[in-house]
Amino acid sequence: MKNLLLLFLLAGLVFGLSQFLMEKNQKDLEDKTITRLTLWDLPPKSLPLDRQVWEETVQRFESANPDIKVEGVERQYQPEEFVTVMAGGKGPDVVKVWVGAIQTLANLGFLEPVDGYLKDWSQTAFLKPVLMDSTKVGDSHYGVPADSYFLFLLYRKDLFTKAGLNPDNPPAKWDDLVADARALTHRDQGQYGLGLVPKTWYFQDFVWQAGGDMIKTTPTGQTEAAFSEQPAVTALDFWKSLRWKYNVLQPDLLMPESELLHLFALGKVAMILGTEKELPALISRYKIDPQAFGIAPLPAGPAGPAAHLSGDIYIINANTTPEKKAAAWKWIAFELDPANQVWKFFKMRELNMPVYPGAFSSAVTLTNVPGYQRVQDAITTARVEPHVNGWPQTRDLLDQDPLEEVFLDPDSDPQRLLLANAKEADADIFTKK
Amino acid sequence: MADYKPFSIYDDDDEKKKSIQIPEEMKTRSGDLDLEIEDSPSRDDEKTRRELMNQLGGQASHPLEAAAEHKPSESLEKTPFLQGQSTETVEERVKEIVRRRKETGKVRDRRKVASIFDKPIEPDKPIRPGKAGWHPLSYRAQAFWFLFPALAFFLLFYLYPMVQGFDISLTHYSPLGKSVSVGWDNYNRAISDSLFWQTVVNAAAFTLISLAIGFWPPIVLAIFLNEITNGKGFLKVLYLLPFVIPAIPAANLWKWMFDEGFGVLNSILQALSLSPVGWLTDPRWALISIVLMFVWKNTGWFMLIYYASLQNLPEELYEAAELDGAGLWKKVFNITVPYLVPVMWILSIIQVLITFQIFTEVYVMTNGGPMHATEVIGTYIYKTAFGSMDLGYASAMAMLMFAALFLFTMVRFFQIRQVSR
Numbered sequence: 052m053k054n055l056l057l058l059f060l061l062a063g064l065v066f067g068l069s070q071f072l073m074e075k076n077q078k079d080l081e082d083k084t085i086t087r088l089t090l091w092d093l094p095p096k097s098l099p100l101d102r103q104v105w106e107e108t109v110q111r112f113e114s115a116n117p118d119i120k121v122e123g124v125e126r127q128y129q130p131e132e133f134v135t136v137m138a139g140g141k142g143p144d145v146v147k148v149w150v151g152a153i154q155t156l157a158n159l160g161f162l163e164p165v166d167g168y169l170k171d172w173s174q175t176a177f178l179k180p181v182l183m184d185s186t187k188v189g190d191s192h193y194g195v196p197a198d199s200y201f202l203f204l205l206y207r208k209d210l211f212t213k214a215g216l217n218p219d220n221p222p223a224k225w226d227d228l229v230a231d232a233r234a235l236t237h238r239d240q241g242q243y244g245l246g247l248v249p250k251t252w253y254f255q256d257f258v259w260q261a262g263g264d265m266i267k268t269t270p271t272g273q274t275e276a277a278f279s280e281q282p283a284v285t286a287l288d289f290w291k292s293l294r295w296k297y298n299v300l301q302p303d304l305l306m307p308e309s310e311l312l313h314l315f316a317l318g319k320v321a322m323i324l325g326t327e328k329e330l331p332a333l334i335s336r337y338k339i340d341p342q343a344f345g346i347a348p349l350p351a352g353p354a355g356p357a358a359h360l361s362g363d364i365y366i367i368n369a370n371t372t373p374e375k376k377a378a379a380w381k382w383i384a385f386e387l388d389p390a391n392q393v394w395k396f397f398k399m400r401e402l403n404m405p406v407y408p409g410a411f412s413s414a415v416t417l418t419n420v421p422g423y424q425r426v427q428d429a430i431t432t433a434r435v436e437p438h439v440n441g442w443p444q445t446r447d448l449l450d451q452d453p454l455e456e457v458f459l460d461p462d463s464d465p466q467r468l469l470l471a472n473a474k475e476a477d478a479d480i481f482t483k484k
Numbered sequence: 485m486a487d488y489k490p491f492s493i494y495d496d497d498d499e500k501k502k503s504i505q506i507p508e509e510m511k512t513r514s515g516d517l518d519l520e521i522e523d524s525p526s527r528d529d530e531k532t533r534r535e536l537m538n539q540l541g542g543q544a545s546h547p548l549e550a551a552a553e554h555k556p557s558e559s560l561e562k563t564p565f566l567q568g569q570s571t572e573t574v575e576e577r578v579k580e581i582v583r584r585r586k587e588t589g590k591v592r593d594r595r596k597v598a599s600i601f602d603k604p605i606e607p608d609k610p611i612r613p614g615k616a617g618w619h620p621l622s623y624r625a626q627a628f629w630f631l632f633p634a635l636a637f638f639l640l641f642y643l644y645p646m647v648q649g650f651d652i653s654l655t656h657y658s659p660l661g662k663s664v665s666v667g668w669d670n671y672n673r674a675i676s677d678s679l680f681w682q683t684v685v686n687a688a689a690f691t692l693i694s695l696a697i698g699f700w701p702p703i704v705l706a707i708f709l710n711e712i713t714n715g716k717g718f719l720k721v722l723y724l725l726p727f728v729i730p731a732i733p734a735a736n737l738w739k740w741m742f743d744e745g746f747g748v749l750n751s752i753l754q755a756l757s758l759s760p761v762g763w764l765t766d767p768r769w770a771l772i773s774i775v776l777m778f779v780w781k782n783t784g785w786f787m788l789i790y791y792a793s794l795q796n797l798p799e800e801l802y803e804a805a806e807l808d809g810a811g812l813w814k815k816v817f818n819i820t821v822p823y824l825v826p827v828m829w830i831l832s833i834i835q836v837l838i839t840f841q842i843f844t845e846v847y848v849m850t851n852g853g854p855m856h857a858t859e860v861i862g863t864y865i866y867k868t869a870f871g872s873m874d875l876g877y878a879s880a881m882a883m884l885m886f887a888a889l890f891l892f893t894m895v896r897f898f899q900i901r902q903v904s905r
Contacts, residue, residue: 131870138659155873160660241745302745305765305853319746370660444872455855459765 086119086378091146093123100402104395111394112385119378128152128363137161137370144371145379147197147363150185154438156366162193163367168380169195174387185435186364194364195383200326201429202256202359204228206345210235210242210321221322221347225260225289228322228350232299235321244299246311246320247290249454251446253324256359257286259434260352266437266445266481274439274481278449279466279473285353287465291457304458324349326361331405341405348429360433441480448472448480646886653879663876670880680881682856683864690771690778690860691839695832698779698786703828705783706790707820720791723784731781735848738777739764742849764850767857774845774858781845782838786831793827794820826900833896837889861885 094101109121126132128148133156136142148156156162169175169192182196208218214234222228232244247253255265263282267275277283294300301311301320312329314320316337327346334341349358365387367379385391399406436442453468619625653670655663674680709719726734741748742763750760763773801819810818843862846852852859852867861881869878 130873134659134870134873134875159658159873160662243745302760303743303765305850306743307851314746447867447871451853451856451859455853459762459767459854 084118086374088119088121088145088375088378088382089124089143090121090382091124091126091128091143093125095125100399100404103402104398104404107398108386108391108395111391112382115385116378116381119381121382133161134159137368140370142368142370144368144375145382146366146368148194148366150196150361150364151436151443153186153193153364153366154188154440155443157188157191157193158440161366161369163369163376164191164193165195165367165380166192168384172384174384174389179430181360181430181433181435185360185362185438188438194366195387197363197365197383197387198328199360199362200328201433202253202324202349202361203327203429204322204347204349205315205325205327205330206322206347207315207318207343208345209343210318211345214321218345221345222350223347224350225352229293229297229299232293232322233297236299241319243301243314243320244322245293246301246315246323247293247304248306248308248311249290249304249450249458251449251454252359254286254290254449254454255436256324256349256357257289257352258283259357259359260349260354261285261289262352262354266439266442274441276445276473276476276481279470282354283469284466287453287457287469289352290454291463291465294458295461300458305455334405348432356432358429358433360430360435439481441476444480445476448476649879650883652876653883655876657874657876657879659875666876670877671884673877674881674884679856679859679864680861683859683861686771686856686858687840687842687860690775690842691836693772693775694778694839695835697775698783698835699828699832701779702783702786702831703790703821703824705787706794706824707816709787709791710794720788723787725784726781727785729781731844732848734781735777735845738773738780739849742773765854767854770850770854770858774842774849777849778839778842778845782835786835789831790824790827793824797823829896829900829903833893836892840885840889 092105094105096102105123109123113119113121124143126143128146130152133142133146133148137159142161153162165186178196182199183192185196185199186192186194204221206218206221211218211221211231216231216234222231228245235244236242251265258265258278261282263280263286264277265283267277269275294304301314303310306314308325311320311323312325312333315323315325316333316339330341330344330346333339333344348356351357365383367376367383371379396406449472452472453463453465456463456468457465620629652663654665654667656666657663705723709716709723712719729737740746744750744760744762744765747763749763753760761769764770797820802815805815805819841862842860843866846858846860846863847866850858852863865878865881865885868874868881
């Protein structure tokens with residue numbers, strides 16, 4: 052009996068081993084003919100509709116490219132994870148990264164220049180220059196804009212109506228912003244007119260609206276801080292007045308954007324600076340009527356309107372094989388192709404998914420979506436963050452010193468603070484880079 | 485001067501005077517008992533003994549045989565060494581020689597004579613000679629094999645990354661192998677970086693405040709818990725609950741409680757007609773607020789350690805104190821607290837190490853703000869490494885922090901050792 056059992060076990064083992072070897076052989080054979088492409092950004096199972104759209108896109112891509120097999124990974128770009136996996140040689144072949152990281156990642160040698168691919172791509176001519184500028188580091192482009200979005204004023208139409216304001220007439224200028232924010236602030240009811248986080252990410256828009264810039268390049272090619280000049284001082288003075296003179300901001304001035312969005316969704320804050328990309332998540336998470344939200348260009352400052360362009364950029368891993376790089380470009384070209392974008396738009400509508408303009412390729416600029424007409428104008432005044440060495444450090448420097456200080460100290464002097472930080476940035480960051 | 489003490493506190497003086505009974509079969513053999521290699525006299529010991537006996541003018545026979553043949557002479561033990569020339573007794577002289585040999589490395593420290601890995605002693609079974617060397621399959625080698633996985637884990641996931649970290653700290657690091665060696669530049673940069681020093685000051689302040697606020701509550705709670713008879717288990721769970729909650733949800737919970745506009749703490753203050761406090765937005769309060777959360781989270785854990793220690797406190801001490809008329813406070817301060825002192829030493833070290841390395845609570849609650857008021861070394865390193873992607877500089881700061889904490893730990897352990905002696 053024991054021998055019989057042993058025999059069966061042995062037979063099972065031999066069978067299992069032979070199956071394993073056969074499968075391995077088949078996979079090896081496949082690997083020689085098929086390029087396996089690793090993609091991040093596979094939507095998690097908790098977002099079944101997004102996942103369905105993504106999987107159907109992959110199926111259509113694989114049908115069109117039978118020699119490429121896409122392997123999706125449920126992971127999105129996070130700086131610490133991305134750097135770690137790239138350093139370990141396990142990075143994805145294609146991933147969308149935040150536009151603000153392009154400079155740093157390109158300097159680290161993670162990103163493949165795509166100028167060669169762009170030269171032969173049919174959609175290149177349709178890409179707006181401001182969008183392409185966001186992918187440029189030095190003389191090369193290191194990606195293609197995928198989900199582009201702009202900084203807008205998001206507001207609660209229901210609170211506007213309640214306060215006796217016209218919900219279809221959001222503030223167009225700084226003065227309007229102050230007036231509306233005051234009308235919407237009811238501290239006794241825990242309602243605040245404007246939600247603002249002291250971050251350079253938002254502050255630079257106000258500097259642009261005041262006619263200034265964050266950095267400048269000297270004739271010798273040296274980068275210098277420009278945020279100590281009068282337009283930046285005007286912008287910071289305006290921020291200070293929102294906090295201390297008009298007192299229209301949320302009480303916890305240092306809360307992160309995610310929590311500010313939470314207060315906005317709960318109707319505790321009437322207006323925030325945000326991107327249209329954030330609205331679908333709010334609508335689905337808080338089950339709010341989409342009509343309750345309004346979206347408008349940022350109010351114009353003394354020098355006119357200016358919007359902040361941001362978004363995700365498709366990049367190709369510089370350290371993958373040439374075959375995979377070629378396959379990665381095929382995926383990007385397929386995904387951003389107008390035909391696929393239109394298919395995606397109708398698919399999302401079919402599945403009753405919230406649609407926002409930034410969900411679509413900037414190449415086709417599907418900003419004619421009803422209800423988002425205001426967005427169309429934004430691209431004409433949109434600007435990109437500085438793409439110079441040392442900018443991330445400068446951004447951090449500004450975040451905590453002058454911006455937080457004007458919110459926390461009523462006696463702070465914006466001009467002095469900006470001047471001190473500009474000197475520090477010039478001495479410690481820009482000259483050393 | 486540290487003295488070598490080969491004898492245990494458990495030695496029984498009367499037992500020493502009795503002659504050692506050696507089995508007949510062993511008496512006929514010329515070798516030693518060969519109980520185990522760790523327990524048998526080494527060549528060094530033998531040599532020491534022979535030299536010692538030569539100096540004493542005696543025969544250099546085996547000590548056990550000698551013990552069997554001659555009863556130990558109390559008069560010899562107490563006889564001044566080399567009469568007329570020195571007042572040292574034989575015992576003192578032996579101690580001195582052994583101490584010197586130990587200092588010069590010629591005699592091993594043999595205070596550890598028994599191990600849990602020793603073979604069980606079977607009285608009816610004749611003792612076989614043990615193996616003379618280390619064998620990977622020997623009984624005693626099991627200790628090594630049991631330790632091996634943890635050791636391998638430590639080497640692979642702690643020591644190796646630490647060495648790599650040091651290597652990275654000497655470079656302008658590029659993850660793709662294009663790092664440029666910059667020598668000690670990153671360390672010099674840290675030393676001249678005012679923000680780095682501010683993080684050190686903040687971390688030190690955090691440590692001191694958390695020690696000031698959080699040192700005694702667990703001790704008091706442990707003493708109370710030890711005294712009560714009903715609901716002990718429930719209270720233990722209750723106090724330990726904050727420690728069980730993961731750091732991120734706990735920090736988020738407190739963040740909302742501390743919220744200036746919507747937090748429960750300010751609601752209470754306002755109900756009492758007091759002005760709201762910017763718990764996390766006022767630079768004067770932010771650090772203290774995080775310390776409060778930290779103390780809330782860790783008190784239960786520290787309390788449990790003190791409580792476990794109190795379980796071994798002999799009740800007879802209290803009974804004796806009561807007979808002497810001691811009241812509650814006298815019992816607490818003269819018995820309980822002194823008994824907990826060794827645990828306090830260790831926990832204070834742990835507390836310092838944990839607080840100095842604090843990251844999650846600060847990162848979640850303030851991210852180092854407002855105006856760097858809560859920026860600690862951990863958050864600054866993180867921002868430098870993954871915000872600015874300056875891994876070389878971040879590693880240098882991490883190494884400096886490691887060096888400081890290592891030095892602190894060594895000094896404290898040395899102090900504890902001195903105190904316990």
